[in-house]
Amino acid sequence: MIYAVANQKGGVGKTTTAINLAATLAQAGEHVLLIDIDPQANATTGLGHRPPAEDPTMFEVLLGEASLREVTRDTVVPGLSLAPSSRELAGADVLLAELDRRESRLHDALHSVLAASDAFGFVFIDCPPSLGLLTVNALVAAQEVIVPVQTEYYALEGLAQLLETVDAVRNRLNPGLLVGGIVLTMADLRTNLAREVEAEVRSHFPELTYTTVVPRNVRLAEAPSHGLPVSMLDPACPGSDAYFDLAKEVVERA
Ligand SMILES: Nc1ncnc2c1ncn2[C@@H]1O[C@H](COP(=O)(O)OP(=O)(O)O)[C@@H](O)[C@H]1O
Ligand SMILES: [Mg+2]
Known part of the structure; x- marks a missing residue:
């Protein structure tokens, strides 16, 4: 199964969710690939990886100058591989606009890897x-x-635009694309606000919203500076528990 972790708002927990879902599934014995296509490269550095400037990254993969297989690296988590990003990706939108199949370049790169016999179970x-x-x-590359x-006051802002983009991609380029689910993150469960926002999101998206809510947890914020998923920094903290539960839900829906 191939998941895109997306939201055009910054700082909502995309990278934290991508790293910790990927790591949790790898620790459960799955063969998992995490692809970082954010020029900020937080998933790359958050797994302790700092690619030397001369190493190819997802930038070269998207431009067709390297294969996904060539850039993929092992991580500290057994079973979890990483396709790193680099700052250069900040210029990729402009460069990609000039190329053939500009919307499908990740799809094409991924599908040659997934065709291999030792394919990844989760991406x-x-x-x-x-x-x-x-x-x-x-x-375009993802299934879900x-x-x-x-979990803050303006939680739903921007979500309509994201869902419109998903619809547009489904109509034009990827008919099978589904919204796998909405995950509430950084919830401060002691406050009324968090409970109100949770109720509002669930009332708009009763089926889509995962049961698991990820609490605000300092271990989740600290883990990237150790280059570790939270489950390896502190397996018993609330953040580890939440991503373990979320991974179970994600797999059950798959
Ligand atoms: N549940 C959480 N509790 C505490 N801090 C979190 C939590 N989720 C994310 N963070 C922190 O908040 C910041 C933004 O999260 P991040 O996952 O990088 O968001 P995005 O990828 O959407 O920009 C990061 O510093 C991250 O460590
Ligand atoms: Mg991010």
């Missing part, structure tokens, strides 16, 4: 905070979209 694509060509490439939504 997560960590998207940048925009609805530009990079995110469109993720939506996971949408992290921060």
Whole structure:
């Protein structure tokens, strides 16, 4: 199954969700690939990887100058592979616009890898905070979209636009694309606001919203600076529990 983790808002928990879902499934014995296509490269550095400038990254893959297989690296998590991003990807929207199959380049790169016999059971694509060509490439490559939504007052703002983009990609380029689910993140469960926002999101999207709510948890924020998923930094913290539960739900829906 191939998941894009997308929301054009920054700071809503996309990268945290992508890293920790991917790591949790790898620790459960799955063969998992995490693809970082955000120029900020937070999923790359969050797994302790700092590619030397001369190493090819997803930038070269999208431009057709390297294969996905060539850039894929092992990580500290057994079973979890990483296709790293680099700052250069910031220029990719403009460069991709000039190329053939500009919306399908990640799809094409991924499908040659998935055809191999040791294929990945799960692929997560960590998207940048925009609805530009990079995110469109993720939506064309994916089977499902996971949408992290921060549990704050303006939670639903921008969601309609994201869902319209998903519909447009489904209509033109990827007829099988589904919204896998909406995950509430960074919930401060002691506050009324978090409970109200949760209720509002569930009333708009009763089927789509995952039962698991990811709480605000300092271990989740600290883990990237150790280059570890939260489950390896502190397996018993609330953040680890939440992503374990979320991974179970994601797999059950697949
Ligand atoms: N549940 C959480 N509790 C505490 N901090 C979190 C949580 N989820 C994410 N963060 C932190 O919030 C910031 C934004 O999260 P991130 O996953 O990078 O969002 P995005 O990828 O959508 O920009 C990061 O510093 C991250 O470590
Ligand atoms: Mg991110």
